[in-house]
Amino acid sequence: MANPLGSLVTAIKSLLPARLRREKPVVAVVRLAGAIGISSPFKPGLTLAGCAETLERAFSMRGIKAVALAVNSPGGSPVQSALIFKRIRALAAEKELPVYVFAEDVAASGGYMLACAGDEIYADDSSILGSIGVISAGFGFVEAIGRLGVERRVYTTGENKMILDPFQAEKPGDVERLKAIQAEVHASFKALVRDRRGTRLADGDPELFSGAFWAGRQALARGLVDGLGDMRAVLREKYGDKVRLKLVQQPRGWLKSRLGADVGLPGLGGFAAGDLLAALEERALWQRFGL
Secondary structure (H helix, E strand, C coil): CCCHHHHHHHHHHHHCCHHHCCCCCEEEEEEEECCECCCECCECCECHHHHHHHHHHHHCCCCEEEEEEEEEECCECHHHHHHHHHHHHHHHHHHCCCEEEEEEEEEECHHHHHHCCCCEEEECCCCEEECCCCCCCCCCCHHHHHHCCCCCCCCCCCCCCCCCCCCCCCCHHHHHHHHHHHHHHHHHHHHHHHHHHHHHCCCCCCCCCCCCEEEHHHHHHCCCCCEECCHHHHHHHHHCCCCEEEECCCCCCHHHHHHCCCCCCCCCCCCCHHHHHHHHHHHHHHHCCCC
16 A cells, blocks of 8 residues: 655655755765966966865855865965965865865875865876975076176175075085975875875885876875776766755956956956966966876
8 A cells, every 4th residue: 555645755855956856965075276376366276265165166066975176286385275275174074075086187296285185085097186295486587687787786685595495506505405494395295195194105206206197096005096087987987876966156356247257466467467477377287197
């Protein structure tokens, strides 16, 4: 004999929007894309301030089974990388949710630090991962300004205020100081990777923390990722074919939503000088990985 009450409940459920039914498992999806910390007034980079609200909204969605992060970043600021990493891990602990990371074109340097926020990391065969190191680059203009007949005048208090000044000859002591700082940052990065990846890392690999980077299968062999696969396929395997992926995006600003694009200063083709420099710096980061 059929249960009329059960039939009524089923009928009512069928009339509800899909988002209100609790039949299909839902995974919140957040994209973390771009160079980290490289910003201009009209093109904000990937920073904690820029993505904190999106992360909070994703982890606070009711009834979700997990949070998935799509990471596509060549790196950038080590501080912003660490801040975003820590916020993700804090939210995962608070909400008691697993985090799955899916590397797109690149998850390298600071981008790989973001990937380490995941309990599991997946990549494509052609994804580039690794580059666990620290870099500082610049130019020297000592001879150039001499040939141009330019006299530079700088007044400081403090004998070290002009360390690594590009218009002065390089000093061994300055380089040594910079390398000491880099070594400290590198040590923190290595400790974070070891803590998050643990015994999954290839034992005794001399290149692992050398700053080298690899495509998907080599990264898998070294324990930098847990598997190869795209987000939809992996999450269907974990939560079934009916899993719903809910993209959580950062709200667009009023001006950008009105114009539909980034804006710049008049007469500069949509780019201010700061935007151009930021774009060049970001382009250089991507080109390191052949992109």
